[in-house]
Amino acid sequence: MKFKANLTDHGVNLLEKRFLPALDKMGKICHLYLTRDHFFFLHNLLNGDGIQSIAQFKKEALFEDYRISSQNEDRIAFAIDLSLLHRALRSIITVYAEFSSHGVGGVVSNQIQIRLVKKLPAHSQQPTPFLTFETKGYKSAVIQDVPISKPLSRADMAELQAALDTAQEMPRTLVKVRDMNQLEQFVDRMKHVGDVMNVSISKYGDLHLQISTTLITLGAEFRKLLVLGEQAEVPRGEGNLSAQTRTQRAIQRGDAMIVQVSVKHFFKSLQCHLAKPDCAFYGITSQGACLTVIFQFFVPGTRQTDKSISLHCRLPVLDPGSN
C-alpha cells in the first residue's frame, strides 16, 4: 500500500484556505479516501446519524506526480483528525513560503510532498501509520506526521464505496439559495428558538424553513428561486395566501416535499460557504430520504462549473413525515 504526491500551490490554497476550514465544521474526524483519480474527504458515511459531507477532488485539482498503489484496486481509505491535518498543513506552508520568499525557488524546485508512512513512535513496538508532509525551508526542512487510523479493510472499504454511491443520488428538484450569508445569519438566529426544522422545497422555486414548538412557530419563505430539475408553474391566485397555506397546498398537489431535519445540521450545511462555493442548491431526495445541499464551484473568472471539485452534504431526516 503506497501513496505519494506533491501538493500544487493551487491545491494548498484550496485545502488550507477553503476546504479544511469548512470541513472542520462538519466534524473533527473524517475519512480520506484515495483512488487512482480522485481524492475524497468523507464525513459520517459509515455511521448513520450525523450530517454526511462528500468533498471530491480530481487528483489534478490538488496534486502533481500522484502515485497510489494498493492490493484493493489502488484504493486506500483511513480516518484522520481534520484539525491535526489543518495544523500540520499550516506549519508546512509557513516553511514552504519562507523558501519561496528567498527567491531560491527558481533555482532549486521546492515541493510539499505528502505520503503515507509507517513509523515506530517513541516508546512503542508497534509501527503506526501516518500521513506525512515534507518540505524544505530556506535553512531548514520540516516533516509533519499526522497520525491516521489503520487503513480500512477490504470489507469496510466496500461499505464506504457503497455508501458513497448511495450518496450520489440527486434530488429531482433543486432550488438555488439567493444569499448564503444571509441565510446563515438567519438560521443562526433561528436556532435559539428550537432544535427541529421543517424544510420544504417546491417545484415553483420556494424554499420554506420553519421551526415549530409548543410555544412558537417561526418561519421564513424564500420564493422565486432558480429551479434545476423538475419545475412547475406557480398556481394562479395564491399570491395572497400565507406561506404555510401555500406550502400545504403544494405538498397536497405533489409539487413540494417536506422533511424535518436538525437545525444544528442545517446550520452546519450553511457553514460550507467557508469553502467559498459560487452557488448552493437545496433539494430533497426521493421519498424524503434526506435533504441534500449541493455546492457549485466555477472555474475562476468564468461562469463554467469547475468539474474537478465537488462538495455536497446530506442531512439526515429526523422523521420521514407523511409523504
Add this chain to the structure above:
Amino acid sequence: MSSSAIDADGDALDLVCQLDNVQGIVDALTSVRWKRHQDAVVELSEHGIVLIVEESSCLQAKVYLQKELFVKYEYSAEGRPRFGVSLGLFVDCLNTFSVPGNSNSIEIRYPGPDMQLLLKSVDSLDACIYAEVRTRIPDTISWDYNFEPAGSTPLHFTVKSAALKEAIDDLEWPGSSIQITLQPNPPCVTFRGEGHGDLQIDFMYYANTDLLIAFSCDRQISYRYKYKFLRATTANIPGSVIRDNRGSKLTIGRGGMLKVQHLVSVAKPPVSHSHVDYAGYQQPSRIAYIEFFVKPEVDDNTVSD
C-alpha cells in the same frame, strides 16, 4: 376602523402595528433580560405597548414602547388587553427579523385565532419571515409599584449610562449588598459595597459634571440594595446602546424604592447618504423608555431620612 385591523374571519383585532426598526426593540427588550427563562406580561393600550418583567417581588422592569415608535399603530380594543409571553423566546424571535440585508420592517398583530402574537416581515421582495408566539393568561403582578417621591424635593441623579454600568460591574467584587448614599453638601453620590472587602465609588457633582449630569437632593439619604438586583438594571444593556451613552436617571422614592431609567434609541437606521445631524440628536419620539424598580434591603443599619 381601517380594514387592516380586521383578521381573515372578520373579527376585529386589538392591535395592528408596524415597526421599521426591529433592532431598536430587540435592544430595548434585551436590556431587561436578566436571565434565560423569564416570563413577561405585555399590556396594550392606545398609548403604546408596555412589557413588564419582575423577580422575587424585589425587582421589576418595564419597557415602554410608545405608539410614536411605530410607523403604524392601530389600536381598537376595549379595556387594556394583557397577555403573558416568554421574554427570551420573544427577543430571540424578534432578533431573527433583524438580519442585516433584510427589510427590518415588521408588522405585529394581536390576537391571532388562538390568541397568538403574530409577526410578519413586510416590504421584502420574495422573502417573508413570520412568527406566531403563543401567549398565556398573565400572572398577576405580585407587587404593584406606587413609586412615590420621598419628600418635597425629589431625590435623584443622572449619570452617563456607561459610567453607571462600569461602577456597578466593579462592585461585583466586594459582594452581595450595595449601599447608595446621596448627600447635598458637597453634592455627591456614593456606591459602597462591603463583603469580602470593601469598595467605594464616589460620583462628585462638581468634580465631573460630564459624568454626573444632574443632581437633586436636599438631605443625606442612604439605602442598601442587593447586588444582583442592582446589576440587573445595567448588565444586559447591549453594547451599542451603552456606546450611545445617554444619561441614566436614578431616583430614590418613599421607603427607599430605587427607580432606574434608561433611554434606548429606536430610530430608523441611518441611510448612508443622509445629512449628519448634530451629535447624538434623536427625535424624542423615537426613544424607548426602560424603568427598573428595585426594593431596598431591610436591615437595622439603614440610615434613612
